[in-house]
Amino acid sequence: GENVEQHPSTLSVQEGDSAVIKCTYSDSASNYFPWYKQELGKGPQLIIDIRSNVGEKKDQRIAVTLNKTAKHFSLHITETQPEDSAVYFCAASPNTGNQFYFGTGTSLTVIP
Amino acid sequence: GAVVSQHPSRVICKSGTSVKIECRSLDFQATTMFWYRQFPKQSLMLMATSNEGSKATYEQGVEKDKFLINHASLTLSTLTVTSAHPEDSSFYICSAERDSGANVLTFGAGSRLTVL
Numbered sequence: 692g693e694n695v696e697q698h699p700s701t702l703s704v705q706e707g708d709s710a711v712i713k714c715t716y717s718d719s720a721s722n723y724f725p726w727y728k729q730e731l732g733k734g735p736q737l738i739i740d741i742r743s744n745v746g747e748k749k750d751q752r753i754a755v756t757l758n759k760t761a762k763h764f765s766l767h768i769t770e771t772q773p774e775d776s777a778v779y780f781c782a783a784s785p786n787t788g789n790q791f792y793f794g795t796g797t798s799l800t801v802i803p
Numbered sequence: 804g805a806v807v808s809q810h811p812s813r814v815i816c817k818s819g820t821s822v823k824i825e826c827r828s829l830d831f832q833a834t835t836m837f838w839y840r841q842f843p844k845q846s847l848m849l850m851a852t853s854n855e856g857s858k859a860t861y862e863q864g865v866e867k868d869k870f871l872i873n874h875a876s877l878t879l880s881t882l883t884v885t886s887a888h889p890e891d892s893s894f895y896i897c898s899a900e901r902d903s904g905a906n907v908l909t910f911g912a913g914s915r916l917t918v919l
Binding site for chain 1: 907912
């Protein structure tokens with residue numbers, strides 16, 4: 692089955708700096724890679740996603756890059772703000788079926 | 804956008820009682836819903852896939868008689884924790900796939916279960 696690894700587990704950055712979270716996956720059949728933000732006591736919220744037919748996707752301060760050959764994808768947050776502080780999860784999913792495999796999460800703290 | 808409502812957000816119960824958690828898709832029909840369990844500072848663990856009109860598919864190690872799932876309509880799935888014990892205390896989260904086959908999940912806000 693699929694194995695998704697996520698690094699780092701914790702990340703602290705100064706407000707205004709960039710944050711990068713990386714994930715690797717093992718199953719070449721995976722072709723959908725979403726990123727979720729989870730605030731304390733709440734459910735995960737989809738913030739950006741990418742499919743395997745593209746290498747990069749950007750939405751304002753958030754971007755995701757995908758290297759399908761190397762089986763890794765990354766979340767980039769620029770100009771970080773305190774409200775970006777949360778736990779971020781990556782996930783990988785194959786096109787067939789509904790299976791989502793989640794990374795172990797990264798606790799991001801943006802220091803004002 | 805797609806909204807998934809989960810209720811209750813918090814529940815405290817005595818050991819031995821049963822607790823029902825509801826997951827509703829408010830503005831779309833969900834043929835498939837998913838139930839997760841999340842321990843503090845850990846990732847989401849898929850418990851089961853709930854299929855409308857048929858039996859749920861449970862992940863290995865999840866007791867189906869302990870965690871009863873019913874998906875009676877295209878907008879509602881329920882998870883019942885039967886004869887709850889303190890070790891069942893956890894954060895339970897549901898999700899739904901808005902467009903079948905699109906592989907895009909929308910999550911509920913989660914339900915914090917505390918068993919005394």
